[in-house]
Amino acid sequence: MxxxxxxxxxxxxxxxxxxxxxxxxxxxxxxxxxxxxxxxxxxxxxxxxxxxxxxxxPNRLLTVSEKQVIAPADGTIVVIEETEESEYFKDRRRQISIFMSPLNVHVNRNPVTGIIRYFRYYPGKYLVAWHPKSSTENERTTVVIQLTNGVEVLLRQIAGAVARRIVWYVKEGQPVEQGSELGFIKFGSRVDVFLPLDAEIKVKIGDRTKGGVTVLAELA
Missing domain, CATH: 1.10.287 (Helix Hairpins)
Incomplete structure (x- = not known):
């Protein structure tokens, strides 16, 4: 460690x-x-x-797979649903949300290998991380990674009531490796992942994730 x-x-x-x-x-x-x-x-x-x-x-053997989306953070799965992603895709997507308590490891990792096609940082509020509007009103970043086959995965770092600083290490046009560090959120927060509708979800509500290890979904 x-x-x-x-x-x-x-x-x-x-x-x-x-x-x-x-x-x-x-x-x-x-x-x-x-x-x-x-x-x-x-x-x-x-x-x-x-x-x-x-x-x-902690020292970990990271999961590496072109067909799998790996958890970007340690925490607990609190949302799995089909929803409208209105910022980038502007269509229906599968959303998986991970709540990170202050006791979790808070490194955020890239869930797939690819190119950063979109990045935005938004200042905002500090609603509790599980609040329904936290993903659109809290301080947050939005990152879109495009795989070699053209599939895109969106990840959103969201600050919570305790977390007051989001850190990121990526920029548009940058190649990233699955499991490498994407950023860090200090003292409790949430990470949302938006996937294609045909992605096969491999987790359920209440599951605990390990960043860089737990498989969230398999891509078609």
Whole structure:
């Protein structure tokens, strides 16, 4: 396991602030109360571990397949439905949505290999990630990847009530490999994937996904 570069500043800042608070408590506030100091140290340690684990990248054997769409994120499947995709395709598509809690790994990965044909970033609101309007009103990105056979897959990073920063590493015209890093969403969020109607869905509501590993669907 390694730690993601997006967490360097946050982890360093958190560590320094907690260290300063504990030194202040030890020397000035609770110098005569070792129980309080021990409790503060324990609470600080737990908080720091929670922050660090958020930026973890576990070692995984990634799934690679031209016919399969792989989960772009860790989380829980909360939506599987046929819906109108109105931004890019402007027609009916299969939508799969993955909710990412603060305890999940938050690296976002490219679900297929291909070329980035479309990219847009939209500032917006911070509705809870499972809100029906979060995919159209929250801060978000839209990424469309075209496979070599011409099939296109749309992925949308969506910020939630806690997540306040979306990071992306792709741009239009860029070739990407399945499983490579697409971006990162800090502290809880959601990812939507829009597929052709003839895609064979391989997951169900409530399934837990592993980014870069779990097969979401097979393309015709």
């Amino acid at each position: 390694r730690l993601h570069r997006e967490g360097n500043t946050i982890m360093l800042t958190t560590g320094l602030v907690l260290l300063a608070l504990n030194l202040l408590a030890y020397y000035y506030l609770f110098s005569d109360n070792p129980t309080t100091i021990a409790l503060l140290l324990a609470a600080s340690s737990v908080l720091f571990v929670l922050v660090v684990q958020f930026f973890r990248i």
